[in-house]
Amino acid sequence: MEIGPVPIAASQSLIIIVVTLAHRRRRTDPGLREKISSYHPNNHDEIRICYLGKGPCQPPYDYPVSYFSGKPRRFRAEWCVTRNWLEYSIAKDAAFCFYCYLFGQVVGKQGGGDTFVMKGFKLWNQLVKLDSHVGRVNSAHNQAVKKSEDLLKEKQHIQSVLVKQSNQDKAEYRVQLNAIVDYHNESINEVLQNTWKNCKLTHHDIQKDIVNAIAHETSKVIIEDLGNGFFSILVDESRDISVKEQMALVIRYVNKKGIIIERFLGIVHVASITAWSLKCAIECLLCEYNLSLLRLCGQGYDATSNMQVTVVGGSCKRRDAPRDAQFAKIKEDLEKGVRRSGQGLNQETNLKHPSDTRWGLYYGTILNLILMFSAVVDVLEIIEEDGLSDQKVKARSIMRSILTFEFVFALHLMKNILGITNEMSIALEKKNQYIVNAMDFVKVSKQRLQVMRDDEWISLLTGVSSFCATHDIPILNMDEIFVVSGRPRRNTQQNTNLHHYLVELFYTVIDMQLQELNNRFSEVTTDLLLCMACLNPSNSFVAFDKEKLIHLAKFYPSDFPGTNILALDSQLQNFIFDMRNNDLFLELQGVSELAEKLVSTRKHKTYPLVYLLVKLTLTLPVATATVERSFSAMKYIKHELRN
Template identity: 75%
Template sequence: MDKYLIRKPQNLPLDPGLREKISSYHPNNHDEIRRCYLGKGPCQPPYDYPVSYFSGKPRRFRAKWCVTRNWLEYSIAKDAAFCFYCYLFGQYVGKQGGGDAFVMKGFKLWNQLVKLDSHVGGVNSAHNQAVKKSEDLLKEKQHIQSVLVKQSNQDKAEYRVQLNAIVDCIRFLLCRGLAFRGHDESQGSSDKGNFLELLQFLGDHNESINEVLQNTWKNCKLTHHDIQKDIVNAIERETSKVIIEDLGNGFFSILVDESRDISVKEQMALVIRYVNKKGIIIERFLGILHVASTTAWSLKCAIECLLCEHNLSLLRLRGQGYDAASNMQGDINGLKTFILKENKSTFYVHCFAHQLQLTLVAVAKNHIKVIVVGGFCKRRDALRDAQFAKIKEDLEKGVRRSGQGLNQETNLKRPSDTHIVNAMDLVKVSKQRLQVMRDDEWISLLTGVSSFCATHDIPILNMDEIFVVSGRLRRNTQQNTNLHHYLVELFYTVIDMQLQELNNRFSEVNTDLLLCMACLNPSNSFVAFDKEKLIHLAKFYPSDFPGTNILALDSQLQNFIFDMRNNDLFLELQGVSELAEKLVSTRKHETYPLVYLLVKLTLTLPVATATVERNQWMNDCLVVYIEKDVACSIDNETIMQRFQNMKTHRRQL
C-alpha cells in the first residue's frame, strides 16, 4: 500500500505536466481517477503561450489546434502538449507515435505540427485504443461489472425511479440552504435529518416511489452520505458547466474575498462578473476553496487553479474586485499587482463608500489624537442622545425649523445609488476644500470652537500658554504653546494625512478610467456622451482595441450617437446596463460592435467588493444554493447521467 499514491479525486492536479502516472495510484482507484478526469475533460486553458525559437523563427502552441484535436492538452507548468486519452489508458509503448512524449515528458516541437497528427496513427493505434477504452468506461452497459450482473428492465426502471426521487430531495434541500444530516438516522428515529425525512415524506405521498424504496435492497438504498455527496457534486458540476457556457468566449471580472471559517481554516471565495449574450450583467459564484496561506502569491495561484478547472484564463480578465487588505490591493506585492503584471487590462477599482471610509480609518489609526466617534457604540449613542436633546430644545424655542427630511441622521449612499461622475467630482472637491481649510480657515475654526465652549460652559484655553502634556514628562522634551500643538501637530497634520490618503486611494488612472466610462450613460438623451473620452477609454484596453480598431471606433461613435438620439427606443434608458440590453434586443450591437465592446467592458469592471464568508462538500453546496436559478434549470436526467459516470460500481439506468 505504501508505494501507491493516495489522493482524493477532487484534489487531482489539472495541469497534465504535474500529474503522476495512473499506475502510481492504487489499482482499486484507477477507474475512479479516470472517470474524474473524463468528467473534467482535457486541460485546454486559454493562455498567452510563450514563444520558443526554432532555426531563428518564433513558434508557440496555438489554441486553435485543440479545435480539431479533442485529445490535445496543454501544460502551463511545462509549456508542452500532452495526449489526454493516452495518459488515461496509454501502454507507454516507447516511441510509437511520439511515445511517452505525449504522456510524461510533453511535446514541445511547435515547428513540427505534423507530429500531432502522426500521434493519432491508424485505426488500431495505441492512441485510438486508449480513446476506445475511455468511451467504454463511460458506457456502463459495456463495463465488466454490468456484464456480470444482469439487470432486468424492471430493475432498471425501479432504479431510475429511486435515483430520480433522491435527486429531487437533494435539489430541494440545496436550493433552500437546508442541512442534510440528523442526530440519529436509524430506521425508527424521529430525528433522521432533513434528507431522509423528506425522502420518506415523498414516498408516503407517492405510491410508486414508496414501493421502490420499500423493496430496494438494504445496501442499495442510495442514502449513504457518500452517495449524497456524489449527487451534490454532480449537480454542482452541471451548474458550473451552464455558467461557463453562458459566459462563452467573453471576458469577465473576478470578485474575491478570503476569510477564516469556524474550523480556523482560511477560505477563498470567487465570483465572476460578465455580460451575457442578452446584454445583461451577471455575477455568478464559481467556488470556494481552502488556501493554506493568504499571501498574495498563494491567492493568485489558487485563483489560477480554480479558473483553469473551468478552462478560464487570466488573459480574459478585465477587472478585479477585492477588499482593502494589503495582500489584496498592495501596489508592490499585492494580488492586484501580480495579476496586472500578466494582464495590463485587469483594472482594479475599489468600492467608493468603502474607500471614503478607509481614508478616515487610516487617519484615525495613524494619529493617536484623532477620535472617531462613530467607531464606538457608547460614544455614538451619547452623541446621538445629546444631539436629540439639542434639536428638541431648539424646536421648542423656535430656533430650528421642522419638516420632512429635516433634522435627520444621514449616512453615505450605497455605491449603486451614487453616480460615478458626481462621486469623482465630490472627491476632487473634497481635496480642494481640505486644502483651502488648511490654508485659510484655522481662525474661523478656532472662533467657532471658542463660541461652542462659551455656550456650554467649557473652559477656553489660552493659545499663548505652554501646552501641558498628559502623563510624566521626559527630560529634554521640547515645550510648545497650545497654538503650536493644536495648529501644527493636529490641524495641519490631520489634513495633510487626509489629503495623502485621498490621493493614494483615488488614483489618477482610476479616476480617468471611470470618468471616461460615464460618457456611455444614456440618461437624458446621452447628455454625458463624449467621443474623445470614449476613444481614450478604448486605449486602456490595447488587446481589445488595436490601432486599426481605434480608427473604426471613431467612425462608429459618430454614427452611434446620431442613431441613439434619433431613435425613440433609446430615449428613456437609465444606466449603461439598460443600454446594453436594448442594444442586443434591437440587434444594434451588431451594427456597432466596437461601441458595444466598450459597453461590455464598462459593465464588467466591478466597482464594489464581493462579501462571502471548506472542502468540496461546502463548495458544491454553496454553488448550487447561491446559483439556484441555474441549478433548477438543469433536468434530473443530466444530473443522474453525471452521477452514474462518476464511479463504476453502480446499477444501470
C-alpha cells in the first residue's frame, strides 16, 4: 500500500517528540547535562527535586573495555550497589557523582575536585579513588548528600510550609491580598485576573508581577504627593546576581505637610556605569513619571568601594588569629618594659571592615592596621603555610605588597591626611549638624592640609623610616634612582626616590585632596550653605540674617524674579518678627521642624516666599550623610529582594 505524505501538523509533532527525547537524554546522561548554575537561580531547587525524584543515572549497558598497563578494565554495575551516589555516562564512558552535581562545590582537589562533576572518572583500575571521593564526615560530598536529604524532608521545605498552612492562614492571606487589590485596584486586578482559580498566588512569577504593580501604583502616589514642587535625586548603582549593572533612584522632596520625604522611585538596568549612561537612564526614568528636569534642584550620588579584607576574615579561626598574635606582642612588650600597663590601656583591637559610606571607618582601619601590623604579618604567614591553594596565593601576594617601603609610606600618608579631615567627616555625617560649624571644619581641613604640604614632609619620612626599621622592612635611599617594581630599570624614567615620594606621591595626593575640597566646597557652594543656615530656628532664630537669605533667593532667579525679591525683603522682616513673638516657634530645632510647624499653623500661606526658601533648603541633599542613610535603608531591597 502506498503511503501518502505526512501532514504538516503530524510532521511538526514528530519533530517536537524527537527533539524532546534528545533533550531528555541530554538532561539524563551525566556527561551531557548542563550545570545547575546555568539555570535561573529561582529554579534551582525545582530542578534538584526533579533529579532527586529520578535518582542517579545507572543504566544497564554493555560497558566498553579500556586497557590499563595492557590489562582490560571497565565500569561494573555492581559498584553502584554499595555506592548509591554513583552515575554512569554512556556518552563519555565515565563515572559521575549524583549528589555533587546537585549541591557540590569544588574545594581544591579533595576527592578528585571536579572530576566527578564535570570531567568524569575513567580510571577503572583505581577503584580506591571512588571511596576517597566520599571522604570524611564533613567532606564536600557528604555535605552535598546532607543538602539533598534536607531538600526532600517535607517538614523543612518552604514550599511544604506554604502548602500546609491552615485554612485560617489561607483566609488571612486572601484578606491581605484583597486589601492590596482594593488599594491598588486598577493595576493589580489585571495581574490577578486568572490566578485565583489556578491557585498560583504563591508562584514567584505572580508575586513578582504583584510587586511590580504595587511599585507602579506607589510611584504614582509619590508623584501626586510631589505635585509641581522641587525635588532632588539620590542615585546608587550596584550589580545584581546576574552581574548586570543596576541603578537605583530615590527622590527627595517636601510633601504638602512640610515633611521631608525620601522615596524609592525605581531601578533601571544600564549597560555600563558611565556619566552618559547614568544621564540617559535618569532622564528616561524621570520622563516615565512626567517629572520635569526644571524642578530638579539637587543630585546626590553614592559610590561603591572595592576595598575588601577577606583573606583574614574568611573563618572564625583566622579572625581570632590576629587577636592572639596581637596579645602575644603586647605581652612581650610589657615584659621588656616597652609598653606601659594600666587601666584602659592595651585594649583588645581588631581590623575593622571599612565602610563604603563612612570615611571615618577608613581612618580607624588604617590606625588599627598600623597598630596590629606585626600580628597581621604573622597571620598571613600562617595562611601562606597551611591555607588552601588560592588563599596561599593571596596571602603571598599581600605579604609581598605590605612588606615594602612604598606600602608603609602610603599607609602613613593616608593616616595623616584622613586624620586631618576626620573631624570634618564626622561633622558632615551628623544628621542635624549646624552647617556653619561644618563649614568651619572644612576651612580648618584646607588650612591643615596646606601646612602639611609645606612643613611636614620630613616628619612623615622620619615616621615611615622608623616604622620600617621596627618591622624589618628595607628603608630606601632617597638619592638612588627609583625603580618601578616588576620592571627593568631601562624602562623607567630616571627619577630619584626623593622625587617619586615627595613630588609624585606626597605633593600630588595632598593637592588632589585640596582640589576635591575646593570642588565640593567651592566659594559659591559654601556661600549657598551658609545662607541656608540662616533659616535655622534654634535659639529663637539666632542665625537669622535677612541679607543672606535674599542672597540665597538670587541663586534661583526663575523662582524669585525681581518683583519677588523686593517682596521677599518685606516678607522676611514680618516673618522674623512673627516667629520671635510666637511661643509655638521658640522651641524648634532644625529647619525640618520649622517647615512642619509653618504648615500646621497655616503660616506657609502667609509667608509663601519664605516657605519656598525653606523647601529649597530641605530638598537639597546638603551632606553626604543624607544620601548614605537613604541607601543604607535600601540594603534589604538591593541585596535580598532584588537578587
